[in-house]
Amino acid sequence: MNLLPRTAEEFSSAEYWERFFKSRGEKAFEWYGDYNELCGVLHKYIKTQDKVLVVGCGNSELSEQLYDVGYKQLTNIDISETVVAQMNRRNAERRPDLTYHQVDATKTTYEDASYQATLDKGTLDAMASEEEGALAKRMLTEVGRVLSVGGRYVCVTLAQESVIRLAVEHFVQMGWAVRLHSLEETARQEDSIALPVFVLICTKFRQPMPVPILELCLGEDGAPTRLTRVPELLSAVKERQAYSILRKRLQTDMDATSNLSLTLCHVKTGLPRYTLTVQDCAPGAMVPRANHFAIFIVPQGRETDWQYASSEGRSRLATSANFRRLVVVAMHRNQEYTDMQAVQAELSPLVMDVAPPGMPANHQAPFLSAGGELGWRDVVSEGVSELSGAYYVEDVRGEDGELYRRLLFLSNAGLVQSESRLISPHTASSHKRKNRKKVKPAVPPKTPSTSFSVDSGLLCCTHHGIMVAGFAMLQVGTPQKKDAPVSVLLVGLGGGGLPQFLRDFVPGASVQVVELDPVILEVAKDWFGFRPDDRLTVTIGDGLERINALANEEGRLFDVIMFDVDSKDTSVGMSCPPAGFVEISFLKKVFSLLTPRGVFMLNLVCRDSVMRKSVMERVRGVFPLVFSRGIDGEVNEVLLCSRAEKESEDSPQTVPLFLKQAAMSLQSALSNSSSGTSSPHIDIAEMLNDLKVA
Structure with missing residues (x-):
């Protein structure tokens, strides 16, 4: 490593390269890879019959190896007299037609359009640091002059931002087509550079291209992904470089708190195929010596489960697996996966890149899974909302073997926005039995089927169940309130499961929903069995307004006002509700809209402890009685806020006795309601367990 230049400017110095090659003697120095690593992409863009100018050849064996496989018209130039003399001596007898000349690549004497290809391995990188890129620009201008129409400038580079921007913008201005290959990385020494190697191919046209052609390929055979602007190409390059640096870090360091994630893309399509999240064991953990490293395959459709999607869940998973490093692998939608064996075969050559430091040679990392299955997922609909971005509606098989339908937004792919269970006519009756065994559908539907419907009686989200249980505070179903109507205002529709449940099963309930996004309403009606009627209406608009x-x-x-609305602002520590919904002035308006027995229900998702404390103080400042119910394994907590004062005989920190009694009446009232083939699957008493006075 002591032969490498001390400063970037030395790369472009003739004196430096004289010292460099005299120090190395006859030993070849291969920048960014040898022939075996580069031949695939070089043969793709340089034909054996092409007349090729190799700029900044150094003492690399690349030209010699190309000559040996049929490239007989190679002209090699370098600024160093020493290396040119060395290479001519070395090839005088074995390769008499392989020529080396001491020539400055910025001012050659070759004729215009006299070469079909120019090959550059590291020379652009060496020159770009001099004179703020002016030296490199002169070389690229010379390359453009000596290349014929249809000729290609093929440059092997590390694609550092200033270098690749200079080259790409230069050739785009000339109207050339630009393509960039990100090569697959090979094993390197511990002290090697972490950046990946790219090959830049710029093709000369007879007439300049009016619209830039910019393409990126993953690997030497990857299908080109078309980009529209130079910044997009540069951004894609930076992503690949960041990925490489992360892999280098993972191979040299361990950190139980880092939760680093890497995305592996399909080489030919460029689409995301796997996401790998690294979970290291805590310092001092008693891990068996042989348990270095394992890979856990998350079943399709289960990647949003708490144990896979959250840092705490993955930490517990890693602790139970008892390995120094556990890599949790999630599969992406819109990708085909044959079986577990095929997935393992596909990942095996790649996962060692994220192995922990100090791994024994030839160690075989075991693959773990939940039940040995890939799971199942079917994307039944996808689209884009102007307000919420791209979304998917997908059917998945749950841990219990049942089929579920989910709504997810790509802006927060780790969170299920809405979920409902699917049932078929011949299994509907089995869902009415309690304590049923886990069963798997014989053949999951591959396409949306009219024989499967949404089970409106099951609330998949625990916080929805707690909100329904909160209706016991109104004494719904008790003899004194048996026939009393219940008016509900709900802000936030989602898939419509909560308001549909209230309309179908809460006696006398009429529900008004306010939903900001009209696309969500259509998704709820088309895919989640949402059925508005005179007792269930939706207003499209802003909940605050x-x-x-x-x-x-x-x-x-x-009688009830419910907030179940997420925030689009990801910069704050509260994702539900938006901050404006918990300002004191707004909470007072909510209070004023409640009947004397009214209850305000809030789904609160706040990771910022200081912000949560502030929200709780504001809510308690408006409502005389506030209950809180947390959810195990989730950030969500539900606040049940009453206008009524707490009974004086009750302890300040206990749930009133009337609420426990009202829970039984509500359970009975729900069970006696009728909604076609569905029946309510909810335990009101369980939902009110751990309810605390906030």
């Missing part, structure tokens, strides 16, 4: 408007109307009161 709607409540402000209602507060200005006379006589518009509700």
Whole structure:
């Protein structure tokens, strides 16, 4: 390593290269890989009959190896007199037609359009640091002059941002086509560079291209991905470089708190295929000596489960697996996976790149899974919302073997926005039995089937179940409130499971929903069995504006107001609700819209402890009685806030006795309701367990 230049400017110095090659003697120095690593992409763009100018050849064996496989018209030039003399002596007898000349690549004497290809391995990188890139620009201009129409400049480079920007912008301005291959990395020494190697191919046209052709390929055979602007290409390059640096870091360091993730893309399509999340064991953990490293395959459709999607869940998974490093692998939608054996075969050559430091030679990392299955997923719909971005509706098989339908947004792919269970007519009756055994559908549907419907009686989200249980605070179903209507205002529709459940099973309930995104309403109706009617209506609009408007109307009161709405602002530590929904002035308007027995229900998702404390203080400042119910393994907590004062005989920190009694009445009332083939699957008493006075 002591023969490498101390500063970037030395790369372009003739004096430096004289010292370099005199120090190395006859030993070849291969920048960025040898013939075996580069031949695939070089043969793709340089024909054996082409007349090729090799700029900055050094004492690399690349030209010699190309000559030996049929490339007989290679002209090699270098600024170093020493290396040119060495290479001519070395090849005088064996390769008499392989010529080396001491020539400055920025001012050659070759004729215009006299070469079909120019090969550059590291020379652009060496020159780009001099004179703020002016030296490299002069070389690229010379390359353009000596290349014929259809000729290609083939440059092997590390593609550092200033270098690749200079070259790409230069050839785009000339109207050439630009393609960049990101080569697959090979094993390197511990002290080697971490950046991947790229091959830049710029093709000369007779007439300049009016619209830039910019393409990126993964690997030497990857299909080109077309990009529209130079910044997009540069961004894609930076992503590949960041990926490489992360892999280098993982091979040399361990950190139980880092949770680094890598995405592996399909070489030919460029689409994401696997996401690998690295979970290292905690320092001091008692791990068996042989348990270095394992790979856990998450079943398709289960990647949003808490134990796979959250840092704490993965930590527990790694602890139970008892390996120094556990790599949790999630499979992407819109990709085909044959079986577990095929997935293992595909990942085996790649996973060692993220192995922990100090791995024994030839160690075989075991593959782990949940039940040995790949799981199942079928994307039944996808689209783009102007408000929420790209979304997917997909059917998956759950851990219990049942089929579920989910709504996910790519802006937060680790979170299931809505979920409902699917049932078929011949299995509907089995869902009414309690304590049933786990079963798997014989043949999961491959396409949306009219024989499968959404089970409106099952609330897949625990916080929805707690909100429903909160209706016990209204004493719904008790003899004194048996026939009383229940008016509900819900902000946030999602898949419509919660408001549909309330309409179908809560006696006397009429539900008004406010939803900001009209696309979500259509998704709920088309894919989640949402059925609006005179007792279940939806208003498209902003929830803040709607409540402000209602507060200005006379006589518009509700028994229950529910907030189940997420925030689009990911920069704050509270993802539900948006901050404006928990300002004191707004909470007072909510209070004013409740009937004397009314209850305000809030799904709160706040990771910032200081922000959560502030929200709780504001809520308690408006509502005299606030209950809180956390959810094990989730950030969500549900606040049940009553206008009524707490009974004086109750302990300040206990749930009133009437609420426990009302829970039984509510359970009975729900069970006696009718909704076609569905029946409610909810345990009200369980949902109210661990309810605390906030």
